[in-house]
Amino acid sequence: MNRKVTRTVCFFYFGALLSSLFFAYRAGMLNDPRGFYAQNDQFRFLFNFVNSLSGIVSSFLVVRIMQFNLRSDKLLLVLFLLVTLFIGSRGGIISPLIGIFTAYVYYRKQGRIKLGKVLFFALVVLVLIMALSFFRAGEFSASVMLSAFSLQVFYGNSFSDLRDFSWILSVWDGVHFYGKTYLAAFMSFIPSSISEFRYQWSIGKVTAVMAGYSPKEHPGLRPGMFGESYFNFGIVGVILLGILLGYAWKYFDHNIRKYAYTDNKIGGFVAGVSTMFIGSLSITAGFFGIYVVIVVYCCLYLYKLFLNVYKKTTA
Template sequence: MTQALGGIVGYNKWLMALDLLLIFWFLYGWYNHYRKTGGYIDFWYYNMFLFFFVPVLIMYPFDNSDLNILSVLGLNNLYIIQDHSSEAFIVSLTGFSCAYVGKYLFDKEKPFVLIELMLIPFSNYLGRFYISIVKNPLISRGFILSYIVVLIGFLFFIVSSGLMKNPREFFMLNTKYMPIYILIISTFEIAFIIISIRSLQFNNNIDKTLFGFLVVFGFFLGVRAPIILQGISFGVFYIMYKRNGYISLTKVMTAISVILFLVMLLAYIRNSTDETSTDPSLVALSFIAEIFYGNTFSDVRDFSWVLGNWNREYYLGRSYLAAFLSFIPSSLYPIRETWGIGKLTVRAAGLDETTHPGLRMGVFGEMYLNFGIIGVALFGIIWGYILRRVDYFTKKYTSQGNVVKASSVIVYSSFISYLTGSAGTMSFYIIIFLLAALSILSRMRLDT
């Protein structure tokens, strides 16, 4: 492994050459897409930028840097990561290459029967549940208002308990309260998409006000991913609906800068001490370190970390089974304590199981640990097909002015994301329950 620029970057020279070639190829493909369609962004390129271009391609040389010592708790862990980074990078490239095969299948063979059959129960139920809720102002607003009240209560609790910096750690340590926290976090995702899409589709001031309050109080949940990812997804919908996928490059760069600033600010608030929080130079350095060597874009690095401590025995679906059975309390059936992917990755890295929820390994890490490269290839094809399908139908429905139906495609296709990281499966169960319950209420209201 070559270290360059004083250890700022590290790389295998052949993989670095491949990485630079793929960066050029990705940007060239995106530029051609823009020339043909006039749109900068759609859901295919949004997801590939978020899960492939940045964490895999851009971060490759930084994932191998000696400066990762800032985050990985010792030289031994650093050397393990560097020894296995090539494997993690190649596995990730294999998965994303197969995702492009899945995209090709959709474009040339749509519909592909086997994958379409997999989607039918989700589209027939989750999609219809969601549409009926969003179209019902009383049910959707009542739900959002109730949830905002819960968020206010949550904020009062963490302020009075001195947990503003990292409330998640409190719930990790006090596991009897963890289901409450999971419920609150999981509800945010569906609450956000319901009220944001209502605001966009119906342009009503009540919806916009509720949306604003939801965003403000959502910042105090103690996790970055829900509010950042949902916010970006809403931005993509806005651009597609209002501007047919076009937005000026200046606004694109401004939006990216704001998002990065918010991500780094939330990370800094969580990790800062009284000493660093008052030193502007340390604040600036911590932002830079978090971007390139922290835990925000560290998917491939953390995948390498896990690979280095893995005994090379495939899990054969047991981490997915543990996630599927996550609705059963661990006291009754402790499969999650043994085979939950969060526990497996934390143990592999030698981290504290009581306070660390687990390492992210990118889109294909868990699949590789369970089923090897064949599982990665097959899942990559399915993931790519569904992602391109989402892209196709969101474009179709937004061009018709129906943002509600377009967003329903994302909602009912979201099950595929829980195969990229099964630790969040309980959240999916909560979302299904909420959509079913609210849909029943909306139908009862319509009947009366």
């Protein structure tokens, strides 16, 4: 993992994040940038781009830390976690920690780890998710957090997939979408502000309308791992998605184990990236991120070619 490339992507991410916060600040919504972009479809692509880019940056840093164990990379990861707090993205904070733990299990423990350590890590992640939820809601009182912890775990919005699926199912008219939300996801490189089809059939907007909310005020409900496939194709969709997800996870597990025995961190990283498309079929709300990954990787490839040519011409 090239150091210059990683630094370039990191600082580009920091610049894009500051730009997204600037628009929210101009609108007087710096404390709620997610709300600002939910209300302004013409700018939402910027917020989605920053969220998608955060996953790329965190994965690059995690791989470099596992490969080189440099203090500068660790400091960059800490800086990344701090600045990502400002966009209210729990996934952006939690994902690199899960990535580090996964790499530790496979590359340090060869896939063997005591159940107690897994449970402890799960507890840490749970507490962190809840803390970030309170932080995003503007609640900073430790006593309030502790008293409302169990209430938020069982009845809050952090783990609401089953509740949200039940909610949507209760108001569903029984007419399947027949792939419309998937087609809208495949078209996610087109802003919904200029595409009536995407505005109507993006899964977030569909679930928000079904629940009685305005898409400008609510990002939508989470229908769970198999909810979207069910609403599109019924039981057949659930079966097909289950087969695809099973294949993707088995492929990832097999390859990362193989690369772990040879201590090939890059190979393990590539194995994870290669399953992104199938993984995104579960809930297509973040499908836009796949196009960001493709564009960023193509740009980085061209950038690397430029560096190689530059080195040869100056040698």
